[in-house]
Amino acid sequence: MSTRTPPTLIVAPDPGDAALTRAVTGRDGTGAPVDLRVVEERPLTIYLNSREIVTAMTIGDHPRWLGLGFLVNQGMVRAADEVTGIEYDAETEAVVIRTATETDHEAKLARATRTSGCAVGTVFGDMMEGLEGLTLPATPLRVSDLRALSAAIARTPSLYLEAGAIHGTCLCRGPDPIAYFEDVGRHNAVDKLAGWMRATRTDPADKTLYTTGRLTSEMVIKCALMGIPSLVSRSGFTAWGVEIARQVGLTVVGRMKGERFVCLSGEDRVEWDV
Template sequence: MQSRNDAYLIAPDPGAPRLTRHVTGTDQEGRVQQIRVVEERPLTIYLNGQEIVTAMTIGDYPDYLALGFLKNQGMLRDGERVTGVEYDEDLEVVVVRTDTPTSHEEKLKKKTRTSGCAVGTVFGDMMEGLEGLTLPAPEVRVSWLYTLAKRINTTPSLYLEAGAIHGTVLCRQDRPLVYMEDVGRHNAVDKIAGWMLSEGADPGDKILYTTGRLTSEMVIKCAHMGIPALVSRSGFTVWGVEIARQVGLTLVGRMRGERFTCLSGEDRLVRDAQPRAVAPDGRRRSADV
């Protein structure tokens, strides 16, 4: 599925027929309406011959989702070579194959159901691999954040067409690169991680923008991906903030228009732009917005 937006390497394709279905209902006055509703379908992920998890997803980019999920759960180690990714659309199964045997029975026994949308799942110790981790510390310019928010929020997407979806965007400075959507924000992040693994992308100069809450598991995923800045239009949890400070992650939330709150990495923010009296879409803001 190729991007139709030149600003992105991969952009949402809200017109893709498999991602939504027309459903008939009625509105508040009893009038018949037909609206587009996001599809949900299961995807079972295997690592070599072992079944790992069944995730509920919109069904696009199953290869990136599988790779990113396994990478973010620590089931694909640094330096481990992936020899193939096979997707069977009819069976709704994706198999990731490596050049070395893998065994994750213990991790599979230690499931933690998280607070994520679509019931995110973290295997094993959530903090595993974070001890001693220090992320790169590049500057983050406020002008980049303003530009990114405007571009991302006006990009044609499933969220704008049908709702009930989360988006995650990999960015470099003020340019959005890869925009993924899914019913769970964890899935959207995992698709980004899978794309980065496939492309060998350098995470050290990237910003991850998400529509979801900045919870502990979102911060942990971002840290494991090696991305030093995480930005959201939504809010924080205390544990998410504490982990961000521990690993040196720049954490910016409540990004609405040109207002935001930074709770970690304030020293890396370069305030090269000031909020204006009008919102990025040109509408004048009221005093209480």
């Protein structure tokens, strides 16, 4: 396994942020008192112009990127839409994404609530429609890079190591992590990343998306719509997730722990250099 030192992350978890965790007391299996930190959950209501779209339960960091990324990943804000402003109000726990012209979603969508659990989440038909005619870059994925990534991410200070009960998503280039986000819901973590990529105009063509969550259909769709050609997880797959990945040409690697992994889509783009 590689022992190389990864470059500094552009965006990294902040396990020292006191607003993201809370100290609680309890007792362990022997009855002895214990003190530990647990992650916070708070609602964030996302607006698209004047329409309330969804309320998501989140740890509370990067609300602007989460709001923008959610709308991008759901197909409500498309590449051609000009985002003119992103406003966050901490008191009302709401973020408003404004576009130059009104989209067709404000009028047709009713309010929806997405929980922080690991269910599929809120899915809109526009996500599936966005896959029609989609072609992803045939960027190779090297086994040596996968092993280096696994080691680098495991060494990164995170809320997961501090308190657990949280998912992580990391954008990577080759063997190097670039931007790492966490949240109680794996979809929230991916949406934060999508919002950051949109705001920074990050090119997805040579990137890999690493996630701690299961490779479900929605995770595969989000990765494909973000234009990222490779999706990697330490968790497992669903059959529909694999089927969609094969349809759109997404390289999917799961059950990655140390030097072990399974590739169920895009095997021809994996370079077995180790």
